[in-house]
Amino acid sequence: MSEHAIRVRVNGEDHTETVESRLLLVHFLREVLGLTGTHIGCDTTSCGACTINLDGRAVKSCTLFAVQADGHDIRTIEGLEDGDVLHPLQEGFREQHGLQCGYCTPGMIMAALPLLESNADPDEATIRTAISGNLCRCTGYAQIVTSIQWAAAALRGEVVATDADADPVWQPAAGPPGY
Amino acid sequence: MGSIGRPMKRVEDRRLVTGRGEYVDDVPAPGALHVAIVRSTYAHARILGIDATAALALPGVVAVVSAADLGAANGPFPHPTWFPPHPPLAKAVDPFTRPERIWLLAAERARFAGEPVAAVVATDRYLAEDAARAVIVDYEPLPVIATAEQALAPDAPLLNPEWGDNIAVHFVIGAGDVDQAFEDADIVVRRTLRHGRAICTPIECRGVVAIPDRRSGDLSVWSSSQQPHWLRDALERTLRMPGDRIRVVAPDVGGGFGLKSMVYPEELLIPRLALHLKRPVKWIETRRENLASATHTRDQVHEIELAVDRDGTIRGLRDRFVIDGGIGSVESIVVPYTTACHLPLAYRIPTMRIECTVAVTNKAPSAAERGAGRPEAAFALESILDEAALALGMDRAAFRLHNALRIDEMPHDHGILYRDGTPLRLDGGDFRGDMSDALARLDYDTWLAEQAAGRTEGRLLGIGLAGYIEGTGVPPFEAANIRLDPSGRVIVSVGPPSQGQGHQTTLAQIASEYLSVPVELIRVIQGDTYAFPSGGGTIASRVIVVVGNAVAAAAIELREKILAAAGDQLEVAPADLEIRDGSVVAKGAPDVSIALTTLAARVTPGIGRMGSAGPGLEARGGFQPPTVTFGTGFHAAIVEVDPDSGLVTILRYVVVHDCGRLINPAIVDGQVIGGLAQGVGNGLFEELIYDEQGQLLTGTFADYLIPRATDLPTPIVIHKETRSERNPLGVKGVGEAGTVPGAALMLGAVRDALGQAGAGLATVPVTPGRIVTAIQAARAAGVPVGHAG
Numbered sequence: 027m028s029e030h031a032i033r034v035r036v037n038g039e040d041h042t043e044t045v046e047s048r049l050l051l052v053h054f055l056r057e058v059l060g061l062t063g064t065h066i067g068c069d070t071t072s073c074g075a076c077t078i079n080l081d082g083r084a085v086k087s088c089t090l091f092a093v094q095a096d097g098h099d100i101r102t103i104e105g106l107e108d109g110d111v112l113h114p115l116q117e118g119f120r121e122q123h124g125l126q127c128g129y130c131t132p133g134m135i136m137a138a139l140p141l142l143e144s145n146a147d148p149d150e151a152t153i154r155t156a157i158s159g160n161l162c163r164c165t166g167y168a169q170i171v172t173s174i175q176w177a178a179a180a181l182r183g184e185v186v187a188t189d190a191d192a193d194p195v196w197q198p199a200a201g202p203p204g205y
Numbered sequence: 206m207g208s209i210g211r212p213m214k215r216v217e218d219r220r221l222v223t224g225r226g227e228y229v230d231d232v233p234a235p236g237a238l239h240v241a242i243v244r245s246t247y248a249h250a251r252i253l254g255i256d257a258t259a260a261l262a263l264p265g266v267v268a269v270v271s272a273a274d275l276g277a278a279n280g281p282f283p284h285p286t287w288f289p290p291h292p293p294l295a296k297a298v299d300p301f302t303r304p305e306r307i308w309l310l311a312a313e314r315a316r317f318a319g320e321p322v323a324a325v326v327a328t329d330r331y332l333a334e335d336a337a338r339a340v341i342v343d344y345e346p347l348p349v350i351a352t353a354e355q356a357l358a359p360d361a362p363l364l365n366p367e368w369g370d371n372i373a374v375h376f377v378i379g380a381g382d383v384d385q386a387f388e389d390a391d392i393v394v395r396r397t398l399r400h401g402r403a404i405c406t407p408i409e410c411r412g413v414v415a416i417p418d419r420r421s422g423d424l425s426v427w428s429s430s431q432q433p434h435w436l437r438d439a440l441e442r443t444l445r446m447p448g449d450r451i452r453v454v455a456p457d458v459g460g461g462f463g464l465k466s467m468v469y470p471e472e473l474l475i476p477r478l479a480l481h482l483k484r485p486v487k488w489i490e491t492r493r494e495n496l497a498s499a500t501h502t503r504d505q506v507h508e509i510e511l512a513v514d515r516d517g518t519i520r521g522l523r524d525r526f527v528i529d530g531g532i533g534s535v536e537s538i539v540v541p542y543t544t545a546c547h548l549p550l551a552y553r554i555p556t557m558r559i560e561c562t563v564a565v566t567n568k569a570p571s572a573a574e575r576g577a578g579r580p581e582a583a584f585a586l587e588s589i590l591d592e593a594a595l596a597l598g599m600d601r602a603a604f605r606l607h608n609a610l611r612i613d614e615m616p617h618d619h620g621i622l623y624r625d626g627t628p629l630r631l632d633g634g635d636f637r638g639d640m641s642d643a644l645a646r647l648d649y650d651t652w653l654a655e656q657a658a659g660r661t662e663g664r665l666l667g668i669g670l671a672g673y674i675e676g677t678g679v680p681p682f683e684a685a686n687i688r689l690d691p692s693g694r695v696i697v698s699v700g701p702p703s704q705g706q707g708h709q710t711t712l713a714q715i716a717s718e719y720l721s722v723p724v725e726l727i728r729v730i731q732g733d734t735y736a737f738p739s740g741g742g743t744i745a746s747r748v749i750v751v752v753g754n755a756v757a758a759a760a761i762e763l764r765e766k767i768l769a770a771a772g773d774q775l776e777v778a779p780a781d782l783e784i785r786d787g788s789v790v791a792k793g794a795p796d797v798s799i800a801l802t803t804l805a806a807r808v809t810p811g812i813g814r815m816g817s818a819g820p821g822l823e824a825r826g827g828f829q830p831p832t833v834t835f836g837t838g839f840h841a842a843i844v845e846v847d848p849d850s851g852l853v854t855i856l857r858y859v860v861v862h863d864c865g866r867l868i869n870p871a872i873v874d875g876q877v878i879g880g881l882a883q884g885v886g887n888g889l890f891e892e893l894i895y896d897e898q899g900q901l902l903t904g905t906f907a908d909y910l911i912p913r914a915t916d917l918p919t920p921i922v923i924h925k926e927t928r929s930e931r932n933p934l935g936v937k938g939v940g941e942a943g944t945v946p947g948a949a950l951m952l953g954a955v956r957d958a959l960g961q962a963g964a965g966l967a968t969v970p971v972t973p974g975r976i977v978t979a980i981q982a983a984r985a986a987g988v989p990v991g992h993a994g
Binding site: 046048049056061062063064065066067068069070072073075102103104106107112116119120121123125126127128129130131132135150153154155157158159160161162163164165166167168169170171 | 707879912919
């Protein structure tokens with residue numbers, strides 16, 4: 027099995043690694059770089075759980091070899107947050123109950139991201155088409171559609187996240203313990 | 206404001222939307238060995254020998270293990286999820302059911318294509334897969350039982366020769382004098398209906414990581430499971446190791462839908478290998494393995510007949526159905542009996558006789574998928590209702606409304622027993638009202654007119670109508686622990702794990718309601734045998750009913766303890782105290798108060814003083830359901846069929862559902878809509894197809910089609926809340942409800958769209974191929990295509 031040195035930019039950071047020619051990109055991300063937010067659901071490019079962005083396009087990382095990413099720019103779900111601030115898509119999925127088990131969610135979000143980058147106000151049919159390569163077994167998609175619509179509205183500055191409710195906002199108790 | 210009933214955002218989600226979930230494949234296991242499983246390529250074959258020489262010579266290969274290597278540790282063991290019928294049911298109905306067994310690896314015989322035959326252990330999965338292909342298995346093919354029909358033929362080969370036949374389950378239930386009713390009724394309609402073989406397909410496949418502790422010999426197992434406690438018990442028996450030394454965790458689980466409520470051979474094998482090799486061992490299932498070897502479901506053929514009078518009154522129901530159980534019905538009578546006892550749904554059916562046979566064949570074993578037999582029941586009954594209405598010349602909705610049970614008829618006793626052996630008594634729910642609400646919201650009359658108009662333009666519009674009942678919250682009982690930590694946080698621990706249902710939010714909402722502590726200060730721990738030692742699993746729409754009420758009971762007891770402890774501290778009678786804004790406060794005297802953090806610290810072991818509240822602010826609550834509580838609802842849909850391609854477009858989908866009191870309406874919406882997607886999948890797309898040699902032809906997601914975003918509409922969902930009187934919270938389960946009517950709805954709608962040309966459609970999924978075939982046959986015979994009006 028031949029090995030190759032590759033140089034890939036992932037979430038803004040350059041990585042140089044030596045990989046086997048047959049190593050799939052999804053395994054490179056998960057096992058070499060430890061980015062386990064990208065998931066595997068079918069091995070045949072059908073389900074989209076492994077969707078990432080390669081040079082700004084949504085691609086399924088289970089059907090690319092790591093060597094094919096050499097010299098390219100990758101963005102994964104781990105690269106969406108700005109510090110502690112969620113990306114509007116991540117916020118939208120929380121706001122609109124766009125996820126249940128969460129397994130397809132990173133892929134869904136990475137499929138929706140290029141859509142919103144090119145279309146500020148997609149209608150329902152456009153959104154459904156954009157995510158039609160990504161399977162979700164939990165939600166029936168309706169709340170995923172509204173999550174993406176919410177994100178589009180947030181990016182247009184029309185809505186903001188209502189925090190509180192079930193958010194963990196715990197601070198350690200002040201003061202001396204005990205008696 | 207209380208927490209129950211609010212559509213709160215989920216506490217689970219921040220981790221999951223940022224890629225910080227921990228699914229089984231993400232569990233850190235440094236130095237782990239990886240397993241690839243050699244699976245039988247034959248549906249039925251004797252295993253003459255396994256030659257691992259070439260495989261063992263490959264780089265990175267640590268071991269190749271077969272049944273012979275495992276000896277007695279390979280089993281067979283009694284199947285961990287098989288159990289005999291409940292004694293009251295056994296006494297009354299005496300269902301015939303044969304105990305199932307489980308082997309870690311196929312021993313002398315492989316019984317289905319995909320059965321594990323050997324395990325290759327290597328330093329990484331790529332190398333393990335290379336070596337798996339180098340393992341040579343010498344098979345002697347045996348005659349294949351490819352269908353239930355073949356299995357039940359007089360001269361069939363036997364899957365289990367010691368049985369003498371291929372019958373795993375058989376029973377008959379009934380109510381009233383059904384034969385007399387059939388004689389007396391004006392007309393009888395009959396139909397043979399087939400529900401295709403299906404599989405749950407959570408997007409995360411199965412997976413197991415087992416890590417032995419080198420020093421103590423204890424074992425930790427992570428499995429993508431709905432049943433970590435049952436797995437722990439099964440490991441205790443198969444590894445012959447005390448259960449308290451085995452920690453089983455179901456971490457984040459990427460969907461279950463019933464498929465992960467089994468205990469599987471791989472879940473017993475991987476821990477066995479880890480103990481043997483004294484190394485962490487990991488196996489993650491591929492989709493192909495999942496489709497071929499995880500439990501299948503649904504595959505039922507019903508010969509159903511309905512006796513009705515000319516005015517539309519149903520007199521009786523007779524049904525004989527056969528299930529293709531694969532190599533075994535590994536949950537015993539669960540699915541078969543659930544189908545049988547849900548068949549009358551919530552219609553007034555005074556007499557019935559239902560006979561069920563489960564046949565074994567050379568396919569993957571069978572068990573529940575979301576709905577667990579109820580979708581098949583709704584499919585059979587609602588389809589025969591459509592036929593009866595047609596035969597009577599009655600409007601299908603009017604016929605149903607005539608026979609639907611009204612809320613003033615509740616509770617209604619169907620005259621048969623539920624699976625727990627108690628009388629099946631519907632406990633409320635306005636089934637007829639659900640139906641009329643759904644028809645109104647659909648705009649049924651307008652669509653009838655549209656349909657007639659469409660026909661003149663060559664448009665094929667169809668209306669689907671189907672209802673459901675769902676017995677939810679099945680025993681055994683569950684318990685919950687709850688404690689107030691000196692940090693001011695409340696920790697709730699329960700047994701059953703989550704696969705996306707949002708329990709960490711909803712159970713926190715319940716605890717919050719009774720403790721007046723905000724949800725964000727409540728943490729729910731679940732699915733870990735070391736965090737809570739017992740649990741009956743997340744199955745059968747039971748968690749919010751059984752665990753939710755246990756959490757409520759525990760929270761109420763904790764509140765009493767908090768008030769008692771605060772009463773000691775403040776020298777105020779507990780009855781005069783309340784919890785408010787993080788403190789215990791005297792009613793009417795807000796200056797007299799103590800912060801929960803201070804209070805907890807003062808009475809917590811190790812830092813405080815034991816007072817009258819006992820050792821710490823901790824409580825345990827349980828809930829024993831008397832029997833199930835029934836959710837009800839009705840779905841109505843409009844479809845358009847393209848006569849050339851056979852493609853079905855759902856134009857409108859209305860759901861009216863009633864699961865009692867809503868804890869979190871957003872989550873309930875998600876369950877209902879996700880559920881209906883699975884039902885539509887059963888109705889239109891999903892089918893595991895085998896050839897006559899027992900080879901699976903639909904072994905990838907390119908062949909086994911589950912609904913995509915473009916296949917579904919955004920449905921209209923109407924919540925109703927008829928509170929259950931069978932539990933203090935008044936809740937009913939909702940996890941499966943949405944799935945139940947889907948298959949019936951889709952067949953009925955397509956059949957309606959095609960009119961007379963659809964008369965032969967009696968199988969789901971009603972695929973484009975089946976639709977086009979029906980249309981072509983009708984055209985060839987000069988039968989009009991389209992709704993007859």
